[in-house]
Amino acid sequence: MSQELRLRIYSAVVMIVVVVAATWLGGYAFRFLAAAMGLLIYYEWSTITRLAEKSLRADAFGWLSLALIALNLLFGSDDLTVPLFGGLVVTTLIPPLLRRGSWWQPAGVFYAGLSAISLSAIRGEDSLGFIAMLFVFLVVWATDILAYFVGRAIGGPKLAPRISPGKTWSGAIGGTLAGVAAGVLLASAHFQDIGLWVVMIAFILSVAGQIGDLFESFIKRRFGVKDSSRLIPGHGGVMDRVDGLVFACFAAFFLALAVSAGGDRVVVSMGAFLFGL
Incomplete structure (x- = not known):
């Protein structure tokens, strides 16, 4: 194992532990x-x-x-x-x-x-918020990982060649399916009855995450940089690691605001909103 790969693994483990611990503690x-x-x-x-x-x-x-x-x-x-x-x-x-x-x-x-x-x-501040945050994490992570592997395995037409030449439509579709599946599995493990709402939310978050990834690639290409910074050893910067996550969070946040503004229902918490409770 090369020193660079070892550094990437150590950094990833530390990041996961810190993020999951903070999410658990709330x-x-x-x-x-x-x-x-x-x-x-x-x-x-x-x-x-x-x-x-x-x-x-x-x-x-x-x-x-x-x-x-x-x-x-x-x-x-x-x-x-x-x-x-x-x-x-x-x-x-x-x-x-x-x-x-x-x-x-x-x-x-x-x-x-x-x-x-x-x-x-x-x-948020309740236990449902912990499940909701895990839901977003899993949707984004599953989308990102499967998009990479499916894209490498199948290839095909490029998704946005001028922005990110490595991304393909096959990877985007495979990643979206994986993100929806991960979200549905998590929701099914915690709730007896889940409907089409959870599938739709997982789909929206998965697509939003991929748009976020493309957005950051556009910013870096626009200003001629490879990584957003060197803050995370072996991984580049914070933006490099959370580009998809933050756009998925944006999508959830704005959807909740839109639903509240529409007056159809009152969004008591983001967790309740994401799971249609």
């Missing part, structure tokens, strides 16, 4: 993990897009925005989360609208901030 442990992830994602986004070089003041406000979001997740009120996040994103939009800043600035605050918020919202 509360401040998971909120801290979500907040730290948001801050690290913004660090990588800022570095990739060279925001500090374009406007040190704007980048400083971006850091302040992420710090406020992180502090609210840890010590603030859940009722304040969406208004605070929306206000910060709108504020960062003002300079680009006035042609005095980069659009990558509000995009970074939105991407990193929502990553932390949506992760924290899905985990």
Whole structure:
């Protein structure tokens, strides 16, 4: 076994242990993990897009925005989360609208901030949140792993050759089927009766995860970087590891907001929403 492969395995084991432990504990442990992830994602986004070089003041406000979001997740009120996040994103939009800043600035605050918020919202504070977070993890991980192996085994037409030349339609379809199967199996293990809702949610999260993967590939290709950073030994950066996960969380978060806004049902918790309870 090569030293590089050994390093990748050790790093992966540590990451899995930390993430699963924080997910199991919930509360401040998971909120801290979500907040730290948001801050690290913004660090990588800022570095990739060279925001500090374009406007040190704007980048400083971006850091302040992420710090406020992180502090609210840890010590603030859940009722304040969406208004605070929306206000910060709108504020960062003002300079680009006035042609005095980069659009990558509000995009970074939105991407990193929502990553932390949506992760924290899905985990929530109850035991159902733990199952819901595992559900999202398994859907995304199964999609990612099977998309790779099915794509390598079958090949065929490329999914998005200009963005990520290695991805194929066969891999995308195989990954989606695997993600849905993983989600349904987990839900079936914990609930006696699951319906088409869980299948639909797993499908949406799987597709969203693959879009997230392509999105990060587009960002890196746009700015000519191979990895988002070198924060994780043998694995690159945080964005490299959670690109699909955060987009799946975005999809779940916005679906829950849309359902609540529609007035058809009240979303008591993200866990209840994902499993149609």
